[in-house]
Amino acid sequence: MRTGKQGLKTVLLVWFKQAASQNSLISGLLMVENCNELANKMGITFFANSGWLERFKKRYGIVLKMFAVNTVLPTMLTNWLQSALPSIPEEYEAKYVSNADETELFYCCLPNKSLSFKGKLCSGGKIS
Numbered sequence: 001m002r003t004g005k006q007g008l009k010t011v012l013l014v015w016f017k018q019a020a021s022q023n024s025l026i027s028g029l030l031m032v033e034n035c036n037e038l039a040n041k042m043g044i045t046f047f048a049n050s051g052w053l054e055r056f057k058k059r060y061g062i063v064l065k066m067f068a069v070n071t072v073l074p075t076m077l078t079n080w081l082q083s084a085l086p087s088i089p090e091e092y093e094a095k096y097v098s099n100a101d102e103t104e105l106f107y108c109c110l111p112n113k114s115l116s117f118k119g120k121l122c123s124g125g126k127i128s
Helices: 004-021 028-042 050-060 074-087
Strands: 062-066 113-117
Touching: 004 028, 004 050, 004 113, 028 050, 050 062
Parallel strands: none
Antiparallel strands: 062 113
16 A cells, blocks of 8 residues: 555545545535545645645546535435434424424525536536
8 A cells, every 4th residue: 555645645535436426515625624634644744735636636637516406315315314313303402493494594505516526427407
């Protein structure tokens, strides 16, 4: 296995491929933070920044793409309903729980862009 900065790039690229294969939304900030965390865990003195990110994206053919915010895979919904939803009401007193299923309060807060490999087909939204 490679060590040092080249090993860090390899590990980060493997992480990116896994996250992208699960249709996770990946921002540039997430990439930089993850790289710095991996470097720390690997004992490498390295600090990723926006310049490093641009070179990394260019080297591996990664681009920023817009995705439909309403694209939810059935497996994602099933996993969330089974694992996350049951524990949420337990964290709050009944007086703090309300129904806001028809509000668009957080509509603009949802991410609609993600880093992806150049040439990857669009899945969801108007283009597809």
